[in-house]
Amino acid sequence: MPGKTKLPVLPLRGVLVFPNMVLHLDVGRQRSIVALEKAMMKENLILLVAQKDAKTDEPAIEDLYPVGTEAKIKQMIKLPGGTIRVLVEGLKRLKLTKLLTDQDYLEAEVKPFKSRKKKTPEIEARIRSILYQFEQYTKLSRKVPPEALVTVSDIDDPGRFADMVASHLSMKLEQKQEILEAVDPGERLEKLSIILSHEIEVLEIERKINLRVRKQMEKTQKEYYLREQMKAIQKELGETDERMAEADEYRDKIAEAKLPEEVEEKALKEVERLEKMPPAAAEGTVIRTYLDWLLELPWSVETKDRLDLDMAEKILEEDHYGLQKVKERIIEYLAVRQLAEKLKGPILCLIGPPGVGKTSLARSVARALERNFVRISLGGVRDEAEIRGHRRTYIGALPGRIIQGMRQAKSKNPVFLMDEIDKMSTDFRGDPSSALLEVLDPEQNNSFSDHYIEVPFDLSQVMFITTGNTTYNIPRPLLDRMELIHIPGYTEEDKVEIARQYLIPKQLKENGLSEGNLELSENAVRRIIREYTREAGVRNLERNISAICRKVAREVVRERGKHVKITRQNLHKYLGIPRYRYGAAEKEDEIGVATGLAWTETGGDLLSIEITLMKGKGKMTLTGQLGDVMQESAKAAMSYIRSRADSLGLAKDFYENIDIHIHVPEGAIPKDGPSAGIAMATALASALTRTPIRRDVTMTGEITLRGRVLPIGGVKEKILAAHRAGIKYILMPAENRRDLSDIPPQVRRKVEVKMVEHMDEVLELALAGPIGPGEDDGEKKGETKIKRDDLDVRNENRDPAVPH
Numbered sequence: 196m197p198g199k200t201k202l203p204v205l206p207l208r209g210v211l212v213f214p215n216m217v218l219h220l221d222v223g224r225q226r227s228i229v230a231l232e233k234a235m236m237k238e239n240l241i242l243l244v245a246q247k248d249a250k251t252d253e254p255a256i257e258d259l260y261p262v263g264t265e266a267k268i269k270q271m272i273k274l275p276g277g278t279i280r281v282l283v284e285g286l287k288r289l290k291l292t293k294l295l296t297d298q299d300y301l302e303a304e305v306k307p308f309k310s311r312k313k314k315t316p317e318i319e320a321r322i323r324s325i326l327y328q329f330e331q332y333t334k335l336s337r338k339v340p341p342e343a344l345v346t347v348s349d350i351d352d353p354g355r356f357a358d359m360v361a362s363h364l365s366m367k368l369e370q371k372q373e374i375l376e377a378v379d380p381g382e383r384l385e386k387l388s389i390i391l392s393h394e395i396e397v398l399e400i401e402r403k404i405n406l407r408v409r410k411q412m413e414k415t416q417k418e419y420y421l422r423e424q425m426k427a428i429q430k431e432l433g434e435t436d437e438r439m440a441e442a443d444e445y446r447d448k449i450a451e452a453k454l455p456e457e458v459e460e461k462a463l464k465e466v467e468r469l470e471k472m473p474p475a476a477a478e479g480t481v482i483r484t485y486l487d488w489l490l491e492l493p494w495s496v497e498t499k500d501r502l503d504l505d506m507a508e509k510i511l512e513e514d515h516y517g518l519q520k521v522k523e524r525i526i527e528y529l530a531v532r533q534l535a536e537k538l539k540g541p542i543l544c545l546i547g548p549p550g551v552g553k554t555s556l557a558r559s560v561a562r563a564l565e566r567n568f569v570r571i572s573l574g575g576v577r578d579e580a581e582i583r584g585h586r587r588t589y590i591g592a593l594p595g596r597i598i599q600g601m602r603q604a605k606s607k608n609p610v611f612l613m614d615e616i617d618k619m620s621t622d623f624r625g626d627p628s629s630a631l632l633e634v635l636d637p638e639q640n641n642s643f644s645d646h647y648i649e650v651p652f653d654l655s656q657v658m659f660i661t662t663g664n665t666t667y668n669i670p671r672p673l674l675d676r677m678e679l680i681h682i683p684g685y686t687e688e689d690k691v692e693i694a695r696q697y698l699i700p701k702q703l704k705e706n707g708l709s710e711g712n713l714e715l716s717e718n719a720v721r722r723i724i725r726e727y728t729r730e731a732g733v734r735n736l737e738r739n740i741s742a743i744c745r746k747v748a749r750e751v752v753r754e755r756g757k758h759v760k761i762t763r764q765n766l767h768k769y770l771g772i773p774r775y776r777y778g779a780a781e782k783e784d785e786i787g788v789a790t791g792l793a794w795t796e797t798g799g800d801l802l803s804i805e806i807t808l809m810k811g812k813g814k815m816t817l818t819g820q821l822g823d824v825m826q827e828s829a830k831a832a833m834s835y836i837r838s839r840a841d842s843l844g845l846a847k848d849f850y851e852n853i854d855i856h857i858h859v860p861e862g863a864i865p866k867d868g869p870s871a872g873i874a875m876a877t878a879l880a881s882a883l884t885r886t887p888i889r890r891d892v893t894m895t896g897e898i899t900l901r902g903r904v905l906p907i908g909g910v911k912e913k914i915l916a917a918h919r920a921g922i923k924y925i926l927m928p929a930e931n932r933r934d935l936s937d938i939p940p941q942v943r944r945k946v947e948v949k950m951v952e953h954m955d956e957v958l959e960l961a962l963a964g965p966i967g968p969g970e971d972d973g974e975k976k977g978e979t980k981i982k983r984d985d986l987d988v989r990n991e992n993r994d995p996a997v998p999h
């Protein structure tokens with residue numbers, strides 16, 4: 196009866212030895228070396244037991260697992276440095292019951308387990324399934340030698356079988372210990388099976404990952420080899436390197452350009468195509484052009500914004516006179532954009548007549564933000580392809596204007612001005628405004644697709660500004676996306692200041708003159724404004740000043756240091772005879788000619804309405820390209836006059852014997868709108884009653900059949916136009932009174948605006964003489980007048996037609 200068996204102990208760090216397993220252990224700890232020596236004296240037997248924590252140097256019983264392996268020492272070698280290498284063979288499981296620590300080595304009291312060797316069918320099944328699992332495992336793991344499978348399958352004893360399999364698996368110490376502690380072979384097999392299936396799963400995933408990585412690597416390597424091979428072959432064939440060199444050059448450029456991934460892929464594909472193409476292929480050029488386009492677009496170039504509102508304000512102030520409201524709006528707009536950079540605001544749209552500084556304002560915004568500036572004109576664009584480009588399949592295809600603009604901009608966040616957005620039109624080739632919609636929509640424009648470029652381009656950093664003369668022709672959905680800022684036009688005072696502070700210095704500089712060369716008196720400037728230009732903006736003014744500068748430059752070249760002073764009097768020497776008369780529309784009060792006020796795209800304008808009466812049958816002819824509304828307005832005016840025949844002293848059927856011709860010069864320019872109603876009625880009344888119309892009066896207003904005067908639009912532009920032409924009295928519909936608050940005070944002071952509610956008041960104020968029945972009865976008077984007078988009341992001395 197062995198009773199209490201005692202064995203020297205070798206505590207193991209991080210390893211575990213199963214029964215029947217043979218392996219080397221390196222022993223360094225003094226106590227362990229002594230334990231080995233003791234064992235050598237006692238049948239070479241020793242207890243191997245794993246430490247729970249590998250770091251413990253002097254383990255107590257609680258630091259060791261309770262089950263260990265009895266092993267036989269088969270060999271011992273002393274290694275240099277005092278370490279001893281032992282070859283051990285595991286024999287059987289032992290339970291550690293007590294640890295004796297009072298000697299210079301560890302000794303344990305141990306107890307063997309009872310062995311059960313019965314092989315039930317269940318155990319048989321387990322073994323088979325583990326065998327299958329182990330086979331899979333060996334295939335996946337590569338760490339297990341293939342012959343292990345054969346060895347293992349030969350083992351008959353279930354417990355040993357499990358130990359053997361377990362010894363081949365790479366698992367954690369705790370797991371191994373679990374197997375060791377599973378004394379019952381059935382239990383051991385079950386545990387092993389669970390561990391194995393988990394390991395297989397992990398290995399499977401690992402394998403998949405490896406496979407993917409390898410594939411990727413192989414692909415790049417393969418491509419590299421093939422390309423090198425191709426180069427070699429082509430070299431052999433004498434098809435040298437020009438194309439290769441070109442392709443390589445493109446590859447270098449592509450690498451340098453830091454293109455977005457998708458674009459780079461596309462570009463490389465094209466380079467590959469180029470490379471494979473026979474040298475003379477025409478398509479090569481197409482690909483080259485395309486690649487050049489891709490490379491020249493600012494995919495990742497960005498300028499840094501100057502986000503300084505004070506500075507922006509200063510710059511706007513520096514570049515432009517007046518326009519206070521507009522500047523404030525722009526500053527507010529910039530402020531909001533700054534605060535909510537991601538919350539993209541609407542697009543700024545500057546609306547106003549030509550020459551009021553829309554383009555130059557946009558340029559200033561760019562200068563204030565230190566962004567690049569590009570400008571494209573949308574005038575006359577009627578084809579979607581002009582915005583979006585043509586597909587590359589077309590010969591001579593190019594990108595659309597947006598992408599062309601971006602290339603010019605050289606950064607992906609420029610200020611992008613689109614002029615004349617109101618001058619786009621639609622035809623069978625598609626609607627450019629829908630393409631533009633995509634460009635301007637912050638939700639969509641981060642991936643703008645151009646037919647030519649094919650890969651999406653990010654426009655979301657671009658600050659778009661649009662301009663137009665009216666909102667009238669801008670498609671509704673576009674209009675909804677934009678924040679409108681109206682610039683109505685300048686007063687004469689404004690223009691004088693703009694000329695003095697901005698235009699003259701600018702033109703002097705552009706023409707190489709100094710202030711000493713040319714002096715332009717204020718009166719001369721005023722005269723240019725009044726008699727050489729008639730415009731809402733300052734474009735012609737600038738042109739005239741530039742014309743003067745050129746002429747003066749000529750003189751200065753002839754005679755160095757010459758000083759030219761231009762005054763009211765000698766202005767004509769430089770600019771020729773005046774083109775417009777200032778003061779009144781007509782030279783004298785006239786019959787049948789009324790001056791109306793029109794609103795046009797270029798601001799306000801004067802409109803004269805002429806009426807001639809002829810013998811006839813009551814026909815009314817309208818000429819001068821009048822639109823439907825204007826024609827109806829003429830008819831309404833006529834009906835009103837007929838209803839007032841009595842009070843105007845006309846025969847009841849006066850219209851039956853006459854034909855009326857209404858003409859509005861300039862004949863070639865289409866006109867429309869109801870606002871000439873009262874002017875037409877006045878001209879009619881004047882022609883029919885032979886009463887002249889005051890030449891210094893102009894009027895605007897819609898007329899009803901009863902003679903009521905209805906409000907009209909464009910009040911500010913119209914008053915400015917009258918003021919420009921030097922007309923003193925303006926008749927306006929009373930309901931437009933509130934619009935007067937917009938009129939600059941210096942203009943208000945110079946013109947007299949009379950508010951009228953009814954046509955009777957208009958006639959009272961506009962006709963230069965009494966009307967109404969005289970001593971004769973009305974019927975006779977009307978008739979005799981037409982008989983008596985020269986039928987054509989048109990005065991040949993009239994002003995030339997109002998030019999635009």
Ligand code: ADP
Nearest residue numbers: 514515516549550551552553554555693697733
């Ligand atoms: P738009 O684009 O409205 O047709 P521009 O921007 O081309 O007008 O302006 C025409 C010229 O008039 C430019 O040289 C511009 O600098 C000048 N200009 C217009 N308004 C002002 C202003 N308020 N102050 C200074 N210069 C102005």
